[in-house]
Amino acid sequence: MTSLPQKMPDKMPERMSGVILKGHGDLDQLEYRNDLALPDMGHHDVLIKVEAAGVNNTDINTRTAWYSKGDGDSDDASWSGQALQFPRIQGADVCGTIVAVGDSVEKDRIGQRVLIEPCIREAQGKTLETPWYFGSECNGGFAEYAVVSNRHAYKVTSTLKSHELASFPCSYSTAENMLTRARVQPYDRVLITGASGGVGSAAIQLAKARGASVIAITSPSKADEILEIGADQVLGRNVNYADALGANSVDVVIDLVAGDAFPSLLDVMKSGGRYAVAGAIGGPLVELDVRTLYLKDLSFFGCTVLEPKVFGNLVKLIEENKIKPLVAETYPLSEIATAQTSFEQKKHIGKIVLTVNADAKIAQ
Template identity: 35%
Template sequence: MKAFVLRSYGSPDALELTTVDRPVPGPGDVLVRVRAVSVQPADWHLMRGQPYLARLIPGPLGLRRPKVTVLGADLAGEVEAVGAGVTGFSPGDPVYAMPEQGGFAEYALVPAAELAPKPENLTFEEAAAVPLAANTALIALRDQARVQPGHRVLVIGASGGVGTFAVQLAKAFGAHVTGVCGPRNVEMVRSIGADEVVNYAKEDFTRQDSRYDVIVDNAGSHSALACRRVMTRKGVYVVIGGKAGRWVQPMGHFLGAPALSPFVSQKMTAVDVIGCTENRRNLLQLTELIESGKVIPVIDRVYPFAEIPAALRYSEAGHAAGKIVATV
C-alpha cells in the first residue's frame, strides 16, 4: 500500500510517499480502507518534533527521531477486515475514528473499541474532519467546563478546526456563544450559530464589559490572567491551543493555566485529548448531534492524497477556516 512515511523530523519535504506492507489486524483490531484523512496542527507538530520541550516528556515525540512514522490522527473509510474477537463491524461498513497514527496511508489499523459508524449524512471527507477537533471541543465543553443552558461561552479562535466545533457544541448545549475570530471569518462564525462575534482586528475582548462563565481558548492570543478580566467569579477557562514555537510554546500556555488555578477563584484547566479513553463514546455522541443537524463540519480545503505535504504547509500557515482534509 502507499503511505507517507516520516523517517526524520523536518518540513513537509521530510514525508516520503512510498510503498509499505499493508497492516494485518490482530485481536481487537479493524483494518480500515482509508477514504479521507484530516490534516491538522497535531500532524505538523509531530512532523517537526516541536516544541523541543515535548521531546523530553513521555508522549508521541521521540528525542532524536519520530516515534510516529505514519502521521494522520483522523480518518474515515470502510472496514476492510477485522481481527479475532471483533464484533459489530463487517467488511464494507463505513466508519470513522481518531487513531493515534496511520491515517496518511491507504489502509490503517484502528482498535475496534475506538471505531464508530460514520454519520449517515456525511461524506467520507466531511466525516474525516470530525474526530480529533470535535472530540477536543466536546471534552472542553462537556467535561471540563460542564456547560449548561444559559451559560455565556466565549470561544477564542472560533474559526479554526476546534473552534468551529466548539461554537456549535456550546449552542447545542444551550449556551449563549460569542466567537472571537479575524475579519474574513466573522460571517462564517455567525453562520454556524454564534450569537455574537468579536473581530479581533477591531476589538480586544479582554477590554469589554461582558462576563463569561466559560472561555475556550484555541489561540493563545491572551494570557490566562488577561482572560480572567472577563470571567465570572466561578468561571472556567479551558486551554486547547496556542501560538506555536520551536522550544516551549504552545506547551507553556497549555501548562500555565492549570498552574494558576489553585491561586484564583476560577477553574483554569487544559484539555488532554491524547489521554482520553472515551473516544468511541464521544464519537457516538457527536454522531447523534451531527445526524440531528446540530453540528456540521466546516471544511476549508480538500487536497488529493499525493498533496498531503502541501496540505501540511497550508495548515502550518495558520489561516485555515475550519478543517483541512485529504482524499485517499
C-alpha cells in the first residue's frame, strides 16, 4: 500500500484476488490471480471492497482492440484513443463498500455502500483534461478492492442486492446521458435500437420515466420481455422502419447498433429530430446521405463523456425505485471467461454480473 497518510482499518489483507488483462487479444489474455497487490490510495481517494461488477461491451471492445481505427495497430485501442497500459484490471460497473479513505476525505465515508461513476474526471487528486473510463485508463472493479477519487464514489441507499446494483452504473448512466443529450421530453416518440442489451433495456425504462413513448428494436424472440420492461411497441431488426412506422414519425433515435440500418433510422426521424449514439454493435461504418441530415435539420449527438448531473440523477432514480435492475446471469469473478462468452452470444436481456466478495450484503 502507499505510504500516504490515510484512514485505514486495523486489518487489511496484503494481497487480493482479481482478473488482469495481459494484453489485447482473445479470452486467454484474461488471468484470474490471488496474489495481486492492493491498489495504492491517494489523499483524495477511497478504497472500496468490491461486491459485484457488471460485464460490458467496453470490456470486450478494449480486450480485442476494437476501438483501434488502425489496421492491427493497438496504439489507439482504448476508450480515450490512447495506448492501454498492461496489465490492466478492467471492470466499470461496480457496487461495493468504502473500507478506507485518503487523509483529505471525511472519515464518516467508511462503511458507505457506493456505486462508482464510470466516467472518471479526477484521478490522483487532479482534474483530467480528457476523462478516463474506469477499468480502461485506470484499474477498475474486476478485483476484491478498487480505488477511485472520492467524488466518483456515490453513496446509494437501497434494499437491492449488490449484484442488482452493479447492473446500473455503466449501462444506465450511458442511457440516461443519451436521453439527456437528446433532450427527451414527455410525449416524445423515441426509437431505441439494441433494446435487449444493457444500455437499450435501461433506455426503455429511463425514457418511460420521462413520459416518452418507446419503440424498441430487438429480435422477435425477445419481444414479449421487452414489452414487459415498458416498451410501447417492438419491431424486429429486419423490419423496414419507414413502412412500419411511417416516414418522419419519430422525435428521437437512441442508437446502439449503427451498421446497415443507419439510413432507415434517419428516414423515420421528424424534421428537427435528435439522434444520439453510444454504440456500434452492428458495425461502425455507416452510409450517410448528408442531404438528409441538413434538409431535415437533424441534430446528432455522440455520447461518451457523461454530463455532470447524469450519475447523481441516476442514483436518485434508483433510491426512489423508479427503475429496476435487469440481471440476466451472475457468475463468480473467477469465471469471467464464461461470463464474457455468454455476453457475446447476445441471448440475454439486461446485464451479466460478476460477484466478487462472497459476503456481499443488502444495505438497510
